[in-house]
Amino acid sequence: MVNFKAPHRPIISYRPIRPSDLEVLEKIHGDLFPIRYESEFFRNAVNGHDIVCWGAVDRSRPNAQSNELIGFVTARIVSAKESEVEDFISFDLSKPDQTLIYILTLGVVESHRNLGIASSLIHKVIKYASSIPTCSAVYLHVISYNNAAIHLYKKMSFQCVRRLYNFYLINGQHYDSYLFIYYVNGGRSPCSPLELVTLLVTYVKSGYYLMVAKLWKNEDKKISKWPTSKESGYLLPVVQNKRILTAEESTQPNQVCKLHSQLLFGSTN
Numbered sequence: 071m072v073n074f075k076a077p078h079r080p081i082i083s084y085r086p087i088r089p090s091d092l093e094v095l096e097k098i099h100g101d102l103f104p105i106r107y108e109s110e111f112f113r114n115a116v117n118g119h120d121i122v123c124w125g126a127v128d129r130s131r132p133n134a135q136s137n138e139l140i141g142f143v144t145a146r147i148v149s150a151k152e153s154e155v156e157d158f159i160s161f162d163l164s165k166p167d168q169t170l171i172y173i174l175t176l177g178v179v180e181s182h183r184n185l186g187i188a189s190s191l192i193h194k195v196i197k198y199a200s201s202i203p204t205c206s207a208v209y210l211h212v213i214s215y216n217n218a219a220i221h222l223y224k225k226m227s228f229q230c231v232r233r234l235y236n237f238y239l240i241n242g243q244h245y246d247s248y249l250f251i252y253y254v255n256g257g258r259s260p261c262s263p264l265e266l267v268t269l270l271v272t273y274v275k276s277g278y279y280l281m282v283a284k285l286w287k288n289e290d291k292k293i294s295k296w297p298t299s300k301e302s303g304y305l306l307p308v309v310q311n312k313r314i315l316t317a318e319e320s321t322q323p324n325q326v327c328k329l330h331s332q333l334l335f336g337s338t339n
């Protein structure tokens with residue numbers, strides 16, 4: 071296990087990962103993850119073949135260690151259409167080649183945790199994703215018991231969109247995973263049924279307020295013709311509102327107002 075002693079005042083800096091990081095990168099992955107990655111994955115990562123990655127180093131460590139990785143993030147660009155999160159991406163017809171960034175691995179050695187290093191590494195990925203015009207989201211999987219990582223993604227405004235049952239098989243045991251997404255460049259999820267209902271309610275409400283405002287204006291105009299209560303001075307025939315609404319409805323072009331008054335007073339046809 072890579073055994074780092076936490077210095078009193080770490081000086082963290084971030085840099086691209088390079089071929090000389092191969093050994094340490096492989097070692098930290100071995101220490102932090104229960105899954106074994108093939109050598110090819112590490113070779114591709116350090117050579118930038120199909121994988122983008124950033125590393126964190128602690129400049130306050132002595133000598134050569136000051137440039138040794140203490141944290142990393144690796145990611146890959148994938149086609150949105152071929153990704154498993156296709157259902158969560160609203161497709162933009164003007165961008166047929168829409169892409170996503172999939173975070174493959176993220177880790178920080180124990181001695182340097184809770185210093186914001188993973189957050190900064192994720193920010194690098196988000197910034198990179200935002201710089202690619204075709205990219206609409208960053209996404210990743212996290213094993214369901216990894217509370218530290220789940221807390222981190224939620225804190226960074228990733229949205230948990232799905233639980234995948236038995237996604238991981240580790241030492242003969244199945245574990246669920248959560249799928250987290252962070253939208254960039256105006257990317258968004260397609261309209262859910264709930265969103266559609268909310269939109270409809272908002273539309274109906276605004277139509278209703280518009281109608282009430284119009285009625286109020288009409289009533290103001292008619293005020294002089296209406297009898298008033300001698301005792302209170304209030305307008306008397308409140309029940310006439312129904313009639314007024316129905317009459318207004320027949321001249322109101324807004325279909326939402328029409329729908330709403332039909333709901334309130336029954337069909338007027």
Ligand SMILES: CC(C)(COP(=O)(O)OP(=O)(O)OC[C@H]1O[C@@H](n2cnc3c(N)ncnc32)[C@H](O)[C@@H]1OP(=O)(O)O)[C@@H](O)C(=O)NCCC(=O)NCCS
Pocket residue numbers: 102103176177178179182183184185186187188189190211212213216217218219221222225
């Ligand atoms: C997850 C991991 C990358 C976080 O790295 P880090 O550099 O410590 O993360 P940060 O310092 O940016 O943020 C840590 C946040 O997690 C919180 N946290 C740490 N351990 C936690 C736990 N067990 N439960 C809940 N929250 C926890 C911290 O309090 C902090 O949140 P805060 O800022 O609200 O206080 C690191 O723990 C790690 O490498 N774990 C092993 C590998 C791994 O699980 N990778 C993720 C795979 S999806």
